[in-house]
Amino acid sequence: MADYQNFFTQVQVRGPADLGMTEDVNLANRSGVGPFSAILGWFGNAQLGPIYLGSLGVLSLFAGLMWFFTIGVWFWYQAGWNPAVFMRDLFYFSLEPPAPEYGLSFSAPLKEGGLWMIASFFMFVSVWAWWGRTYLRAQALGWASTSPGRSSRPSGCGWCWASSARS
Known part of the structure; x- marks a missing residue:
């Protein structure tokens, strides 16, 4: 560590890689620990990943x-x-509907x-596939569903709404 630190001294904290939630998760299925980025270290944590995409994420x-x-x-x-x-003219171009x-x-x-229509189809597939990935990841990690009546535990969004409704 540098003895004298000022605004121009570049010191990056790098600890062991964070593997995320490890409770009741088989760590043998995880590959690697994720790389570190010196450029991201200028702004905060430099760890990239590990990220699980799955088929819906891909x-x-x-x-x-x-x-x-x-569109491009x-x-x-x-x-x-x-x-x-x-x-x-980049900000004046548009892709018009039929x-x-x-x-x-x-x-x-x-x-x-x-x-x-083709671009809208790709956007539709992208958003819904990401939603499906998020839902399946929440199920795999044992998190509560945000849909009312689908879980016995209080959900994050429901709790947030309920706590903001209190006076």
Whole structure:
């Protein structure tokens, strides 16, 4: 540890890796301890992971990246594949929904709202897959469900709402 510390002295605290909740969890299934990042250490804890994604987490990340890629390619198309125009007009680009005569079917041409439908589908899959991952992780860890009537224990959101309703 440095003897003299000031604003410019770079000291990062690095202890043993935190494996998360270890109660009633088989630690043999966990692989690695997660890497440390010196850049993240400038702001606080430098540990990255371990993170369990599972199949729904991977699906969610893939669908989210496809949503981001679809919108990004459309914006580049609107800019005429010109980086200067892309940066200049980035906040004016938009991906418009289909016209009312097409409805919400996938029959709209790509340039007239079909790409909006595809991007919306990817976003829908991403959000619901992440919700499913979160729900399954909570079940696996033995946490209470936030749905009323589904658990005998008080849920976090229900307790938060109930405590804020008290006077």
